[in-house]
Each structure stands twice: as C-alpha cells, then as structure tokens.
Amino acid sequence: MAAGDYYDDLETRSPEVREAALMAALSQQAAAAKAKSAWYGNLFRDVDPRAVTSRAALAKLPVTRKHDLVGLMKTSPPMGGLNALPLGEAAVIFTSPGPIFEYCTDRPDFYDAARALYAAGARKGDIVHNSFSYHLTPGAWVMHSAARALGCPVIPGGVGNTEQQVQVMAQIRPTVFAGTPDFLKVMIETAEKMGVPLASVEKALVGGGPLFPQLRQFYKDRGIQCLQSFATAELGNIAYESPALEGLIVSENKIVEIVMPGTGDLVAPGQAGELVVTTLNPDFPLVRFSTGDLTAVLPGQSPCGRTNMRIKGWMGRADQTTKVRGMFVHPEQVAEVKKRHAELARVRLVVDLRDGLDQATFRCETRAGSPELAEAVAKTFQAVCKVRASVEFVAPGALPNDGKVIEDVRKIG
Numbered sequence: 001m002a003a004g005d006y007y008d009d010l011e012t013r014s015p016e017v018r019e020a021a022l023m024a025a026l027s028q029q030a031a032a033a034k035a036k037s038a039w040y041g042n043l044f045r046d047v048d049p050r051a052v053t054s055r056a057a058l059a060k061l062p063v064t065r066k067h068d069l070v071g072l073m074k075t076s077p078p079m080g081g082l083n084a085l086p087l088g089e090a091a092v093i094f095t096s097p098g099p100i101f102e103y104c105t106d107r108p109d110f111y112d113a114a115r116a117l118y119a120a121g122a123r124k125g126d127i128v129h130n131s132f133s134y135h136l137t138p139g140a141w142v143m144h145s146a147a148r149a150l151g152c153p154v155i156p157g158g159v160g161n162t163e164q165q166v167q168v169m170a171q172i173r174p175t176v177f178a179g180t181p182d183f184l185k186v187m188i189e190t191a192e193k194m195g196v197p198l199a200s201v202e203k204a205l206v207g208g209g210p211l212f213p214q215l216r217q218f219y220k221d222r223g224i225q226c227l228q229s230f231a232t233a234e235l236g237n238i239a240y241e242s243p244a245l246e247g248l249i250v251s252e253n254k255i256v257e258i259v260m261p262g263t264g265d266l267v268a269p270g271q272a273g274e275l276v277v278t279t280l281n282p283d284f285p286l287v288r289f290s291t292g293d294l295t296a297v298l299p300g301q302s303p304c305g306r307t308n309m310r311i312k313g314w315m316g317r318a319d320q321t322t323k324v325r326g327m328f329v330h331p332e333q334v335a336e337v338k339k340r341h342a343e344l345a346r347v348r349l350v351v352d353l354r355d356g357l358d359q360a361t362f363r364c365e366t367r368a369g370s371p372e373l374a375e376a377v378a379k380t381f382q383a384v385c386k387v388r389a390s391v392e393f394v395a396p397g398a399l400p401n402d403g404k405v406i407e408d409v410r411k412i413g
Helices: 015-036 038-043 066-075 114-119 139-150 162-172 183-194 213-220 331-339 371-385
Strands: 092-096 100-104 128-130 154-156 176-179 203-206 225-232 236-240 248-250 254-259 273-279 286-295 322-324 327-329 347-354 357-365 390-394 406-408
Touching (some): 066 100, 114 139, 128 162, 139 154, 154 162, 183 213, 254 286, 357 371
Parallel strands (some): 128 176, 176 203
Antiparallel strands (some): 092 100, 322 327
16 A cells, blocks of 8 residues: 555554554553543552553553543542643533543544544545534544544534435535534435435445444445544543454554453454553543443454554443444443333343434333323433433333343444
C-alpha cells in the first residue's frame, strides 16, 4: 500500500518500536493519573508509577470497571474523582445512561478517532454526515472531532428527523457517513420511499453496535464501503477496521489487555475475555479501564500493512448490559422501569435482530395486561433506557427463572 493509505507513520512502525514507545508512555500516564485524579490517587496509593514500565507490571494494577461508575459518581459527585482536571477547564461535559459523566477538552482529535475515519476513506474536503447523537452523550463528538482533524466539514445530523436528514443529504451530497450501523440503512430506505436520490455517500464509518454481515452487504450492494470502529464514551476510539476487513486494529495511543471477566487476570492468547484498555490521553487518563465488552486478540498483522494488535471486535458483554441501536441498556435501568409499574412481576428485555436491525422486546409477567398499560410501560422504557422497545405481556411464571433481566439473542458474525 502507498504511504497515503496510512494516517501517519505510527501505523506501520515495527511492533518492537511501538511496544517500547507505549511502555515508556505508560509510566508517565500512571504517574499523571495518580497525581491528577482523586480516584487513581487512592487506587494507586501503594503503586510507584516509575515501576510501571511493562505489561507484566501493568497487569498487577487493579481494574476500574465502567459498571462501577454509576455508584461511584453518585457517592462522590460529580465524577467520582476520575477527572484529571477541574470541570471548569473542560470544553464539553456529557452524560451517558447510568448516569455516567464524561468530558472532553479542546485537544485536537481528543478521542483519537481520526485514524479510524481515515482508514474508512475520509480525506480532507470530504463532507461527513454525522448521525451520532449530539444530545448530552459524546458519540457525535467522537466523529466530529475526528472529521475536523482531517479537515472535513461536518453535517451535524444527530438522531431522528430522518426525512429532514435525507433532504439535507440530497442537497449537500456528503461523501462520508458516520453513525450507528443500521441508521444509514433507515435513511436509504426512507429516501427511496420519498423518491429522493441519495447516492453521494461512498464511505461509512459506523459504531455503537455490531455491523452484521447482511447489513454490510446491503451497503456494498449500493456501492458504499462500510467499516466499523470500536469506541466508548470514556476511552474514545479503541480499534477500527481497515479495508482489509480482517479484525479491528488497535489505535496507536491505547494499550489493550484481555482479562477473565470480572477479574484482572490475563487470558491465554486468542481466548475471548473482557476488554481492558489504558489510554494515553493526558487530559483524561484511564488506566486498566474495562467497558465490560468481550473480545479476543487475533494472531498476526493486518494484510493492509498496519502492524498494531488486532482484536476480533465486539463479541458480547461480560455482564448483562448490552447495546441496542447504539445505546447501552443496563440491568439497573430495566429494574427501574419495573419499579415504576406495580402491575409488573418479573421482566426481561430480549434483544434480537430483524432484517438487519436491532429489535428490542420488553417481556413482562402480569395479570393486568392491557393496551393502556403496554403504552405506559413503553413510554417509561424509552424515558429510562433512551431507546424504544415493544412491550409483550406474559402470564406470571412464564419467564425463565434464571436471574436474567437482559437476554441478547442476536447472532454475532
């Protein structure tokens, strides 16, 4: 591949050179986290950051898990001590479902997603239609800052208002789409119903959920190269696809480990486990941070010439939390919906795939099922979980007695 096919020289450096650079930066990041963050100051009180210069030393540090942040931020507001600078010095402050709070600064490409967008084919001057949510959550800002780092104008589409977004795209003719895996399909089908041409998009970078094979083929049939990225609100972009389509390549300022779910113990090479990430972002240092996602490391290097570690991608959740149309849904949220309706006994959210799109069904045991109650429960579910679900009533005792409140039956891969 030509030099212009890579975002920078970091992507093609030798693994030995990369590892030496990462380990040198690791010690500095551990020191910064301990000095600037109250959370890490306490967590690392017995840690000498100068000794954290290897993966073996890193593996001895405790893991901070995302699902613990809800309670942490409630007991130690506003951010549980995770912030490494006063929030008055942040550029934008966000809240994700939970609630969990995050921030970004004006550091260019704060979320390290420019190389992912570049790998997807975006170049300076390409217009990017960004359909991630701009409302409170950081999803849109991950791609917005990446596009601006590449010199790409951005259409801030956000979510919803599909017909209006179609009209804007037809007029402005963006060449790149960024959003959740299924929303571009929704817009294409809406445009067809409206009789509006929507043929300018040639490249897409999607995230917030898995890109299923049938959906990727849908885009390919329409001349759209659709690649996926793996990002979180706290860590930014972790890994991304290249046109080789052989796994997701870890970003250059992340250190990735795979551990046994619920522990900090590393799994055997190639074994699936919980994704733990250390980011080298000095404005928001996170050391051994787990999102609760499951993945596995792939052997060897990508045929595209990028030499960093590759991971398989999203393989599910280490806990029952799952993503539905790009939004995390937590067991605690499901419990809150049930709590607001005394008529409901046991409940279970079932997430399936229908025609390439996420389908959420909220199954509820009740003796008092009615259309009015179904409507009320659906409204509560959307208000609490920030995503729609159909409501299905079943007889008491009909749901399996296995402790699950979220069941993801989508087939990955």
